[in-house]
Amino acid sequence: MARSTYLILIFLLFSGFSLSAQNWKAYPYHEEGTLIYFPQDEGRHPSEPTEWWYANGFLTGLNSGKEYSFMVSYFYYPAFGFDGFRIFNIADETDGQFYPETLPCTYPEISQDMLHIQALTWGGGSEQWVTLTDNQGELIPFEYQLNAQSEYGSIDLDFAAVKKPLMINDSGFVYQGATAYSYYYSLTTLEVSGSITLGGFTEPVSGVSWLDRQYGTFNPSTGENYEWFSVQLSNGMDLNIWELFTPQNSIPDTSAYRHFSIYINDSTAVSTSDFTLERLQFVFTPDQEQCYAKQWRFVHDTLDLTFTTRHDNQEVMLPFRFYEGSFDVSGFAGTTPVTGKGFAELLHRYQHPEIRIDQPDGSFTEGGFYPVTWQLLNPDDGRPVYYDVEISLNNNPDYEVVAQHITDTSFLWDNTGIEPGTPFRVRVKGYSIDSTLHGSDSTSQALFTGISGSPAGHTGKQAVIYPNPADDHFIIRLSIPTSDAVLKLTNSQGRTVRIIDSVHGNDLRIKRGNLPPGIYFYKISSGNIVVASGKLILR
Numbered sequence: 001m002a003r004s005t006y007l008i009l010i011f012l013l014f015s016g017f018s019l020s021a022q023n024w025k026a027y028p029y030h031e032e033g034t035l036i037y038f039p040q041d042e043g044r045h046p047s048e049p050t051e052w053w054y055a056n057g058f059l060t061g062l063n064s065g066k067e068y069s070f071m072v073s074y075f076y077y078p079a080f081g082f083d084g085f086r087i088f089n090i091a092d093e094t095d096g097q098f099y100p101e102t103l104p105c106t107y108p109e110i111s112q113d114m115l116h117i118q119a120l121t122w123g124g125g126s127e128q129w130v131t132l133t134d135n136q137g138e139l140i141p142f143e144y145q146l147n148a149q150s151e152y153g154s155i156d157l158d159f160a161a162v163k164k165p166l167m168i169n170d171s172g173f174v175y176q177g178a179t180a181y182s183y184y185y186s187l188t189t190l191e192v193s194g195s196i197t198l199g200g201f202t203e204p205v206s207g208v209s210w211l212d213r214q215y216g217t218f219n220p221s222t223g224e225n226y227e228w229f230s231v232q233l234s235n236g237m238d239l240n241i242w243e244l245f246t247p248q249n250s251i252p253d254t255s256a257y258r259h260f261s262i263y264i265n266d267s268t269a270v271s272t273s274d275f276t277l278e279r280l281q282f283v284f285t286p287d288q289e290q291c292y293a294k295q296w297r298f299v300h301d302t303l304d305l306t307f308t309t310r311h312d313n314q315e316v317m318l319p320f321r322f323y324e325g326s327f328d329v330s331g332f333a334g335t336t337p338v339t340g341k342g343f344a345e346l347l348h349r350y351q352h353p354e355i356r357i358d359q360p361d362g363s364f365t366e367g368g369f370y371p372v373t374w375q376l377l378n379p380d381d382g383r384p385v386y387y388d389v390e391i392s393l394n395n396n397p398d399y400e401v402v403a404q405h406i407t408d409t410s411f412l413w414d415n416t417g418i419e420p421g422t423p424f425r426v427r428v429k430g431y432s433i434d435s436t437l438h439g440s441d442s443t444s445q446a447l448f449t450g451i452s453g454s455p456a457g458h459t460g461k462q463a464v465i466y467p468n469p470a471d472d473h474f475i476i477r478l479s480i481p482t483s484d485a486v487l488k489l490t491n492s493q494g495r496t497v498r499i500i501d502s503v504h505g506n507d508l509r510i511k512r513g514n515l516p517p518g519i520y521f522y523k524i525s526s527g528n529i530v531v532a533s534g535k536l537i538l539r
């Protein structure tokens with residue numbers, strides 16, 4: 001059993017017990033085997049080119065009962081005469097209103113041995129994020145005070161961590177993308193109290209927060225795009241999840257591109273790349289300019305969770321466009337239902353699928369089967385595409401679906417029973433799992449069924465398949481021997497179910513294996529040449 005599975009199961013069995021004292025609530029603090037030291041690494045690191053201090057949180061108005069969320073991030077990244085910039089968002093979760101603001105800033109004070117930031121934003125605003133002190137002036141470990149203001153409102157909050165720091169990738173050091181790295185930890189749950197002002201109305205608030213701390217060479221402005229999630233579950237578990245995309249929109253299966261860390265309790269935390277993250281819904285921004293994922297399914301061992309963003313309008317416009325907003329969580333930890341909430345930071349945007357049908361041969365291969373093939377010009381690992389293949393006969397403007405919801409980029413259409421010489425057109429539609437993203441392509445001119453002779457790219461070799469229908473096995477006998485060919489078997493939905501390489505000789509004996517009953521199509525190819533093709537029925 002995997003280590004993370006074992007630890008999560010132990011947690012589920014004993015989740016009602018306190019497993020450790022809070023011996024981490026003291027400065028100095030260092031977890032053995034990690035690279036992070038407190039309070040020093042809460043301060044600035046002049047040797048690292050990029051770093052930022054980040055907090056998000058959920059607040060409840062104690063007078064109005066309204067629900068709010070916020071996000072604040074201070075970046076140290078000198079440019080254009082400023083030390084960096086500050087992003088400050090407030091959301092009225094009750095009314096669905098979102099108020100983002102990004103401003104360049106200078107840091108008159110920024111400590112290198114503790115969290116102590118004083119920021120002057122462009123326009124003269126003064127803000128601070130500092131570690132609290134007691135009556136003797138001593139630092140109070142993992143307790144902070146933050147005030148920030150924008151043209152829309154302000155927050156003045158005290159934070160107190162209730163869980164030990166979560167070291168990302170176990171050590172607090174993680175490679176991110178092709179060449180970048182970050183020193184990285186999270187404080188996954190902090191109790192928050194203070195006040196909020198929004199739209200001229202001020203009220204006391206309380207709630208919970210999440211704090212992230214990164215410094216290194218990874219830069220969201222110039223690095224590879226990503227989707228990031230902070231998750232706080234009702235059973236006390238907290239998750240920090242990353243997936244990064246290459247410039248080609250792939251997600252390599254390595255810890256540099258996909259990793260998550262989970263806080264289980266003050267004694268146990270795990271980091272791994274052993275999880276799946278499936279996008280279930282997509283949504284366009286209100287101006288229809290950008291498309292982000294809206295719903296995900298996250299699975300890791302006993303955890304099976306669904307994240308759904310609450311609002312579609314929580315997009316930050318500067319220093320670049322990205323989504324930063326709240327989501328709800330539902331699912332299971334083992335057999336126990338759990339709920340939760342979190343924040344998503346989405347820099348990866350999705351496009352409609354672009355499809356191009358390959359140049360057709362202009363006629364059918366022998367036996368009345370026409371191979372339709374196409375290309376997806378903009379693949380994206382975060383947006384699998386499903387396809388429908390449609391045929392129009394006799395110049396009819398209406399198309400009939402002949403294959404639906406297939407994932408292969410080829411389909412062998414059976415035209416037996418259609419009169420030879422009938423004109424037809426082909427259309428392929430592609431769409432995301434929820435059909436928000438979609439595209440199509442069609443043949444530009446009519447083709448014709450049943451034209452005699454061998455089409456271009458077809459050798460004209462004869463093939464006999466027997467027994468047909470078949471039970472346990474079948475044999476394909478070629479009239480002329482072949483060598484180094486490839487046999488591809490597809491089902492009636494166009495899905496490839498078997499590929500056999502290095503086909504030689506005249507007689508090919510194929511065992512059925514676990515193929516279910518149905519209609520199948522075979523094609524034997526050598527390079528770009530189709531040696532033979534036909535239909536097979538399995539009983």
